Amino acid sequence: MSFGDYLQLQRENIGFAYDIQTTANQLTTTVLRAVRSTKHRIYVQRIVCSIITHANAKVAITVQSSNATPVVIASHTDLTAAAGVPDVVVWDFGPLGTPIALGESLNYLYSTGGSGPVCRVHIEGYEKLEATINLTTAAGSN
Amino acid sequence: MSFGDYLQIQRENKAFQVDIAITGAEVLATHAKTVRSANHTLYVQRIVLSITTHVATFSLTVQDDANTPVPIAKRTDLAGAAGVPDVIEWNFGPRGTALTAGKNLDYLANAGGSGFVGRLHIEGYEKQSATVNLGTAASAN
Secondary structure: OOOOHHHHHHHHOEEEEEEEEEOOOOEEEEEEEOOOOOOEEEEEEEEEEEEEEOOOOOEEEEEEEOOOOOOEEEEEEOOOOOOOOOOEEEEEOOOOOEEOOOOOOEEEEEOOOOOOOEEEEEEEEEEEEOOOOOHHHHHHHO | OOOOHHHHHHHHOEEEEEEEEEOOOOEEEEEEEOOOOOOEEEEEEEEEEEEEEOOOOOEEEEEEOOOOOOEEEEEEOOOOOOOOOOEEEEEOOOOOEEOOOOOOEEEEEOOOOOOOEEEEEEEEEEEEOOOOOHHHHHHHO
């Protein structure tokens, strides 16, 4: 059995895919994927934001790490529908994906301040073990 | 024989591909793909809308047929002009975006009629996502 680039990485590691239906109501920072352990790292391969209802100057989606100072890897602020304003925004980070900080979870938020756009957001990627495991103390969580 | 990501997932499951001519006439919520059973889930990998004749303010929506439909894609057309795209692609990746379990894939377009003209292409797959009761539902799964 063979796979293309994206799925091959997902199959070799721990693949994930999420679908989020955003609403006009504000969602503050929420965990999308909890990292498996402090020794794992999450890689994001692709984020797709399909905008169903536009809302000018409002955050459609922000995806970031769970650090105390979050590292944002993708964010889109919507505009009123017009020529050049996309209905779909794709962040394609390639098959290897873009990593977030080691041991941090993947968070998201949307519609900051309320009255935001309505969207379908699809996120996929994988996580992999990237640090030495201490079998005597942490085997169960790795 | 080997396949890339999109086709590999389609081959592992039950693939579908639909091509629909958008004529400008109003289309009320219509099944683009009927789900195999209440125990299956449809996944949409890619939607391509090619608009050949633009008409401002008319729209196309792709959604499931839940009691409160969950839209996954919508495009409202604009008058043809520089910067107005003739093709819009929603690429949800090889795994695709999931509809509500057991729900069909619907589309609707051009409310009121005399809207835009184009071609709609949707592809994806469906897979069993719930336990099958062999005693009562085997033939439907």
